[in-house]
Amino acid sequence: MPDQSTIAVDAMGGDEGLAVMLAGVAKARGADEGMRFILVGDESRIADGLRKHPNLSAGAEVVHAPEVIGGSDKPSQAIRRAKTTSMGIAIDLVKKGRAGAAVSAGNTGALMAMAKISLRMLPGIDRPALAAPLPTLGANDVIMLDLGANAEVDARNLVQFAVMGAAYARTNFDLESPRVGLLNIGSEEQKGTGEIREAAQVLRSATLPLTFTGFVEGDKLARGDHDVIVCDGFAGNIALKTAEGTARFVADLLRRAFTSSIRSKLGFLISRPATELLREHLDPNNHNGAVFLGLNGIVVKSHGGASASGVATAIGNAAKMVRADLTRRIADDLGNVAQTMIRPAA
Template identity: 85%
Template sequence: MPDQSTIAVDAMGGDEGLAVMLAGVAQAAGRHAGMRFILVGDELRVAEGLKKHPSLLAHAEVVHAPQVVGASDKPSQAIRRARTTSMGIAIDLVKKGRAGAAVSSGNTGAMMAMAKLSLRMLPGIDRPALAAPLPTLGANDVVMLDLGANTEVDARNLVQFAVMGAAYARIIFDLESPRVALLNIGSEDQKGTDVIRDAAQALRDATLPMTFTGFVEGDKLARGDHDVIVCDGFAGNIALKTAEGTARFVADLLKRAFTSSLRSKFGFLVSRPATRLLRDHLDPNNHNGAVFLGLNGIVVKSHGGASANGVATAIGNAAKMVRADLIRRIADDLGDFSKPDIGAAA
């Protein structure tokens, strides 16, 4: 049984470096009483960085890792060095039960490869999927998966993604029956590929703690009408990057508009509360933390460019999944699923 109060953190991964990772851990410690951390990285550098966060010393231990997975490292290279890298050691701490989850801002492909090799897949799952919450106009975010782990899938994979995504949404959004939809080129039943239509039929026939709502088009992802949106990793990654780019576009456009004239600057002062609300809602740091669903353990990928607040958000989501026993919930739902023969594993 993993230690549910401890999170292993790859302190060396990410674009922003050790300082931001430690600041994020410190924020997480302040937000979540009783949480403990294992900081994996160069012990001398981590110890030096902890001098800026003395309150964290009582809640953390340091495990030395002599190497770091680089942003350009191939997954095969990372696997060969798993036992000596901060990312590989953090994941191994989950395998050994010393930590309930591992969090890293490092190389996504390497993280997936090492996590899959170390933790293995849950029974009944063919492939892991990368899932993350995205902002919407609704009462809660929407979980979207897969966001890039699998570029080609079959109907069976999509059904498994739906089951895992629904279990995840029940935990992070506190929902009894999440609304689940398949991303498609149209909302009509006859639209899309055979793979998508077969997956839809299986989900309509299933008896699970979810509500299958059919198909959703890309322009309605953020409407708030769904709690889980399922797709292959190719479409999911494009949709994610498009949403992130659109959010930056809107923010930059507003900034340009509000600085274009003296009257605009005055208008900005008047509307500052509304623009701050918009900025906070679109800020990816407030929705940070993608989880590799389907593994026999919890591994969370923080965005490489996340701020300290973003790192803290990812750690908090990881802790919530551990406390809610996400792995057992997914396993139970898979056991209850009444359509195990949909498609063939790709």
Template identity: 75%
Template sequence: MSPDARIAVDAMGGDEGLAVMLAGVAHARRRFDGMRFFLVGDEERIRAGLANHPNLTAASEIVHAPDVVASDAKPSQALRRAKTTSMGVAIDLVKQGRAAAAVSSGNTGALMAMAKLSLRTMPGIDRPALAAMLPSLGETDTVMLDLGANTECDAKNLVQFAVMGAAWARTTLDLASPRVALLNIGTEDMKGTDIIREAAALLRAADHLPLTFAGFIEGDRISRGHVDVVVCDGFSGNIALKTAEGTARFVADLLKRAFSSSIRSKVGFLISKPATQLLRDHLDPNNHNGAVFLGLNGLVVKSHGGATEVGVAHAIGVAAKMVRDDLTRRITDDLAHFERQAAA
């Protein structure tokens, strides 16, 4: 990442407010030395908050934005106020080329609408997709997309998602030929909708791409680490993601209840504390925070609205790594290669 590159942070977005956002930026600054930021939002409040984070003062520039996108605002409402909201101004900094990426914990629908309208989709992409890294039992995390940006997709959209997800896996996970699978209700060739089967046929034929098509995968296998990229429409992906997050919380709460049920259980907890802490860290969404809008002419990262300081820092780290890896150019190159081969 260039020393001059800056990350634009929507300091006012998110459920936890300005204090957590600034703490997260300060945490990222400590973890990734040399990072610089635009802090976008109410200038007076941000300046007052920086008094608690002296390490950020020299590394940050405040960009005033008087308005905030409400968590329940409709995308159409947010678009009309894009030029005055912290979210809209952060994205505009990317459009202007002043910021290398934008990070927001605000309203997902509004962020998607603003980013798409302002940055536009890159050549060869019909629709951008929301992608994230999910924890797995494999040696690396698993890329999954789309997670809610597009509730309905055709076969061409799914193929484009596969190309973008594989490019992200190659750069972030350092994989030469990521294993890509389509989420389906079974692994047999005849299973699923016509759209999914058509997408599978296109991916099987695209053996010139830097990815390995692994066929279909069922929902219960996503976290096993058998594939590196899972592709689906946004409706299915969002349900799968929320189910996985709910299951993780269920397991954590169940363990907590079990270990507090008796004196013997409490002793057992003390003995197994290192293992349970490892499990908790692995399931903690803050340690995997940072979903990415792939397919835009600019980098935008969505942080979870309820993210902690650690979660915000992780999302900023995701943005910084994408900038370092020049992800937009890599996706553009892969798509251009795919279109040339398809035409031939």
């Protein structure tokens, strides 16, 4: 049984470096004093950094790692260095039960490859899926998966993603029967690839712990009409990057408009509460933390460029998943619906 109060953190991963990672851990610790951490990385550098965060001294253990996975390292190279790198050791702490989850802002491909080999897949799952919450106009975010782990999938994979995403939504949003849709090029039943149509047929007819809402077009992702949106990793990653780019575009456009003249600056002062609310809602740091669903353990990927606030959000999400026993919930759901799943092709 993993230690549900402890999170292993790859302190050396990420674009912003050790200082931001430690600041994020300290922020998460400040929000929840019951959390404990194992900080993995260069022992002397972490010790120096911890002097700036006295609230961490009583709640953090340091495990030395002599190497770091670089952003350009190939997954095959990372796997061979799993036992000596901060990322690999953090994952191994989950495998050994010393931590309930691992959080890293490092190389996504390397993180997935090492996590898959070390933790293995849950029974009934063929491939892990990268899932993350995205902001919507609804009462809660929408869980979207896969966001890049699997460029090509079949109908069986899509059904598995739906079951895993629904379990995540029930945990994250406290929902009894999450609304699940399949991303497609149209809402009509005859639209899309054979894999998508076949997955839809299974989701419509099977007895699953979710409410299947049919096909979802790209312009409906943020409407709040769905709790989970399922797709292959190719389309999901493009949709995610497009949404992030659009959010930055809107923010930059507003900034340019409000500084174009004295009248615009006065208008900004009047509308500032509304623009601040918009900025906070669209800030990716407030939705940070993608999880590899389908593994026999919890591994969370923080955005490489996340701020300390974003790192704290990712850690908080990881802790919530551990306490809700998300891995067991997914395993139970898969066991309950095993007879409805598509048999793999010969």
